Amino acid sequence: MTVRDQVWTAQDTSPSEIEAALRRLLVEFHSENEGYWPARVLNLVCVVDRHWSGEIANRLRGVGRYHASRTIVCAVDGRRTKLDATATIATDAEPKPGEFALLRETIVVECGPHHLEHLDTIVDPLVVTDLSTVIWSPHGHWEALDSLRRLAQVVLLDSVDDPDIDEALRRACSFSDDLYVVDLAWLRSTPWRERVAAAFDPPARRADLGTISAIHVRHHPDSVVAALLLLGWLATRLGWEPARLMKRGEGLYGKLGARRQDVEVTLEPQPIGVRGLAGLTIETARGESLSLDRGEGGLRAVRNDHAWTILGASRGESGILGEGIRQALLRDKTYRPALNAANALLHL
Amino acid sequence: MTATLQENPLTEGLERLPVHPTTLVIFGATGDLSKRKLLPAIYNLAHEGALPETFFLVGCSRSDMPHGDFRQLAIDAINEFSRRKPDPKVLDALLEHVRYVPGTFDDASVYAKLDKTLDEFDEKAGEPLNRAFYLSTAPSFFPVIVEAIGKAGLDDVGRAEVRCIIEKPFGTTLAEARDLNKRVLGVFREKQVFRIDHYLGKETVQNLMAFRFANSMFEPVWNRNAIASVQITAAEDIGIGSRAGYYDSAGALRDLVQNHMLQLLCHVAMEPPARFNADEVRDEKAKVLHAIQAPTEADIAQMAVRGQYAKGTVGGETVDGYLSEQDVPSDSNTETYVALRLFVDNWRWAGVPFYLRTGKRLARKVTEIAVTLKPVPHLGFEQDGSLGIKPNQLILTLQPNEGVSLALAAKIPGTRMRIRPVNMEFLYGTSFLSQSPEAYERLIMDAMRGDATLFTRNDEVEAQWEICDPIVHTFENTPGPLPQYEAGSQGPQEASSILLPGDAWRAI
Numbered sequence: 089m090t091v092r093d094q095v096w097t098a099q100d101t102s103p104s105e106i107e108a109a110l111r112r113l114l115v116e117f118h119s120e121n122e123g124y125w126p127a128r129v130l131n132l133v134c135v136v137d138r139h140w141s142g143e144i145a146n147r148l149r150g151v152g153r154y155h156a157s158r159t160i161v162c163a164v165d166g167r168r169t170k171l172d173a174t175a176t177i178a179t180d181a182e183p184k185p186g187e188f189a190l191l192r193e194t195i196v197v198e199c200g201p202h203h204l205e206h207l208d209t210i211v212d213p214l215v216v217t218d219l220s221t222v223i224w225s226p227h228g229h230w231e232a233l234d235s236l237r238r239l240a241q242v243v244l245l246d247s248v249d250d251p252d253i254d255e256a257l258r259r260a261c262s263f264s265d266d267l268y269v270v271d272l273a274w275l276r277s278t279p280w281r282e283r284v285a286a287a288f289d290p291p292a293r294r295a296d297l298g299t300i301s302a303i304h305v306r307h308h309p310d311s312v313v314a315a316l317l318l319l320g321w322l323a324t325r326l327g328w329e330p331a332r333l334m335k336r337g338e339g340l341y342g343k344l345g346a347r348r349q350d351v352e353v354t355l356e357p358q359p360i361g362v363r364g365l366a367g368l369t370i371e372t373a374r375g376e377s378l379s380l381d382r383g384e385g386g387l388r389a390v391r392n393d394h395a396w397t398i399l400g401a402s403r404g405e406s407g408i409l410g411e412g413i414r415q416a417l418l419r420d421k422t423y424r425p426a427l428n429a430a431n432a433l434l435h436l
Numbered sequence: 437m438t439a440t441l442q443e444n445p446l447t448e449g450l451e452r453l454p455v456h457p458t459t460l461v462i463f464g465a466t467g468d469l470s471k472r473k474l475l476p477a478i479y480n481l482a483h484e485g486a487l488p489e490t491f492f493l494v495g496c497s498r499s500d501m502p503h504g505d506f507r508q509l510a511i512d513a514i515n516e517f518s519r520r521k522p523d524p525k526v527l528d529a530l531l532e533h534v535r536y537v538p539g540t541f542d543d544a545s546v547y548a549k550l551d552k553t554l555d556e557f558d559e560k561a562g563e564p565l566n567r568a569f570y571l572s573t574a575p576s577f578f579p580v581i582v583e584a585i586g587k588a589g590l591d592d593v594g595r596a597e598v599r600c601i602i603e604k605p606f607g608t609t610l611a612e613a614r615d616l617n618k619r620v621l622g623v624f625r626e627k628q629v630f631r632i633d634h635y636l637g638k639e640t641v642q643n644l645m646a647f648r649f650a651n652s653m654f655e656p657v658w659n660r661n662a663i664a665s666v667q668i669t670a671a672e673d674i675g676i677g678s679r680a681g682y683y684d685s686a687g688a689l690r691d692l693v694q695n696h697m698l699q700l701l702c703h704v705a706m707e708p709p710a711r712f713n714a715d716e717v718r719d720e721k722a723k724v725l726h727a728i729q730a731p732t733e734a735d736i737a738q739m740a741v742r743g744q745y746a747k748g749t750v751g752g753e754t755v756d757g758y759l760s761e762q763d764v765p766s767d768s769n770t771e772t773y774v775a776l777r778l779f780v781d782n783w784r785w786a787g788v789p790f791y792l793r794t795g796k797r798l799a800r801k802v803t804e805i806a807v808t809l810k811p812v813p814h815l816g817f818e819q820d821g822s823l824g825i826k827p828n829q830l831i832l833t834l835q836p837n838e839g840v841s842l843a844l845a846a847k848i849p850g851t852r853m854r855i856r857p858v859n860m861e862f863l864y865g866t867s868f869l870s871q872s873p874e875a876y877e878r879l880i881m882d883a884m885r886g887d888a889t890l891f892t893r894n895d896e897v898e899a900q901w902e903i904c905d906p907i908v909h910t911f912e913n914t915p916g917p918l919p920q921y922e923a924g925s926q927g928p929q930e931a932s933s934i935l936l937p938g939d940a941w942r943a944i
Contacts (some may be wrong), residue, residue: 400485
């Protein structure tokens with residue numbers, strides 16, 4: 089919770105004025121108390137529709153401790169021709185003697201559609217040099233992201249946002265060519281991937297990985313991509329040959345080639361209250377099965393006839409966004425192969 | 437990528453590696469450490485989905501109470517001490533099957549009951565679960581419990597792993613530590629034993645290795661050619677609080693130096709291990725400890741100083757001296773401050789003094805490592821009108837503000853070439869989003885996973901005691917009163933007596 093902030097606003101301004109104002113605000117904070125230190129972790133550049141910027145601000149407030157150190161919000165207003173800006177430096181705590189308090193910077197630049205093609209020239213002077221820059225455009229505006237690509241190292245996507253699955257996967261692949269992609273759809277599958285990996289980790293069960301004969305993935309109706317990514321991950325990690333999935337009812341169906349047998353695959357939408365996966369069942373050629381489904385206090389697990397709870401709290405959507413920002417500083421080399429495999433499951 | 441049966445291909449890229457299904461038994465489950473640290477750590481691991489897919493918890497203590505009462509005790513402890521507000525559903529699920537086995541630790545029937553409980557959990561899980569026994573009791577019970585576990589046959593369950601986690605202190609003398617090692621290793625193999633030094637679970641201590649071995653700029657100067665001295669300080673501004681019973685029998689040397697501070701010294705002085713696995717890291721630390729000569733009785737007056745805090749002022753408040761603290765004997769000779777000068781006799785460090793000091797009721801709370809470099813061989817600059825040039829100093833602060841600071845010389849703005857020291861500062865807190873996990877969360881997970889890198893090996897513990905035992909012995913046999921220092925001060929004046937010419941203690 090912000091306990092103190094300093095705000096600067098201007099109309100018809102320029103990036104250099106904004107940057108100078110930020111420096112002045114920092115000096116003011118520091119001259120007041122040397123215990124104030126600016127956080128220097130990463131730049132987050134968000135391109136949003138001005139009318140929905142409040143909703144994005146709420147989502148960003150909900151990420152808890154995983155705030156970017158400098159957030160630059162480019163709020164796009166269809167009628168705007170000049171730049172207005174607000175720069176805020178805020179702290180969650182007053183520095184105690186001998187300790188320090190972190191400062192975080194937020195810049196909101198109100199711009200018009202004609203600014204988007206060269207948005208990089210507005211944002212470039214505002215990012216902290218040498219820190220990773222993450223770009224995120226939750227309301228589309230893909231031309232703005234294209235313009236910002238040269239400044240950024242990481243792009244934040246949520247592939248389940250796009251109702252066109254093909255387009256969502258194609259875009260993620262395209263960004264992966266020159267940026268590190270943090271896909272919230274992928275992060276929603278993390279606890280599931282961890283639990284599937286753990287289920288087969290004890291030496292007595294590891295051999296069962298080679299005998300998997302079926303996998304049924306249940307997902308939120310909007311989250312086919314999350315299910316495809318999970319399946320793509322399993323396929324790449326276990327060396328299954330991808331094959332095109334076919335439509336069956338509301339879901340998808342297919343058979344992938346494992347070394348010893350085919351793996352029957354179904355993706356089935358299930359009405360649940362949150363985006364992402366609802367559950368999965370893995371069967372082996374030896375007649376074993378493992379099901380994991382959302383439950384109270386964690387995942388409800390059933391192995392053959394034995395049922396129990398695997399403990400864990402839901403992170404919620406704000407937790408997923410926070411995790412996305414945190415992941416921008418890490419590198420998961422299993423995403424890209426899983427993404428390629430997911431693409432192949434739709435197009436081969 | 438194809439699957440191999442030797443490795444689990446699904447773990448690649450995961451931040452959190454799997455931990456196999458486990459039952460954790462806490463001996464001393466109703467004690468302070470359990471309530472303040474262990475139970476909250478277990479809850480937080482559950483909240484994050486980090487516990488094994490099948491996990492059962494058993495408490496064992498002398499207090500007689502039914503399972504339900506222990507469950508309530510755990511809920512209360514987690515609600516009070518957890519670093520996050522507990523989610524009631526996760527808490528319920530975590531404690532749904534919790535069991536409590538009451539009894540004295542030398543009573544064979546306790547272990548028979550434990551055996552039955554562990555078998556029931558194995559049956560419930562449909563497979564033999566790994567077992568982790570966490571000894572969080574008074575140290576005198578460690579050998580008793582370990583041997584009773586052995587006698588009851590709980591140390592070997594065929595297909596599953598059995599591990600024994602032992603809290604500090606690991607002995608109060610060299611002889612005790614050796615005896616305890618002998619008795620523990622009479623039941624368990626070394627790879628089953630996890631001796632806790634919770635400092636090693638702190639991110640800040642692990643960062644020391646990253647700092648030294650992931651940055652090429654430091655290694656060329658990290659030796660006797662460039663370094664004049666190393667000072668390791670663990671200062672606290674608080675007194676002993678309600679811990680008089682423990683503290684008066686331990687003292688500062690046993691409480692902090694024998695374990696935590698010598699481990700910090702190892703991290704500063706060790707050679708880079710070829711790989712960061714348990715044995716290679718611990719091999720390198722053991723070499724450092726073996727390179728420190730155990731002092732003779734005659735040496736001790738020149739290399740060790742102790743003291744006791746007297747009445748003084750801390751944070752504007754008048755506070756009592758140690759001898760006036762509740763439950764402290766008025767003639768106590770227990771040190772609340774100790775400073776040592778040690779040498780690591782190897783090629784890298786020969787002749788470089790390592791100063792260690794720790795104390796209670798000092799000017800402020802700080803844990804830091806200060807590496808002072810040798811001065812430049814010649815100065816052509818004016819000294820007149822400047823603060824003077826000091827040798828470069830690299831300060832690694834572990835708490836409260838984790839970071840690195842480098843004292844450099846810089847020109848004072850103006851027409852003359854005058855120099856003064858300036859600081860180049862880096863604070864970890866400004867550069868990372870993540871909060872450091874509690875040390876106990878990391879250590880419990882590592883122990884259940886069987887990764888002993890952050891635990892102390894038997895030879896390390898004994899080597900630590902070989903250095904400290906003669907000092908403990910001399911302190912105990914030297915009559916008081918001890919040098920006094922005012923609460924809220926820098927420590928006893930006598931501390932300067934162990935410094936080599938030209939060296940000075942850094943201000944706390």
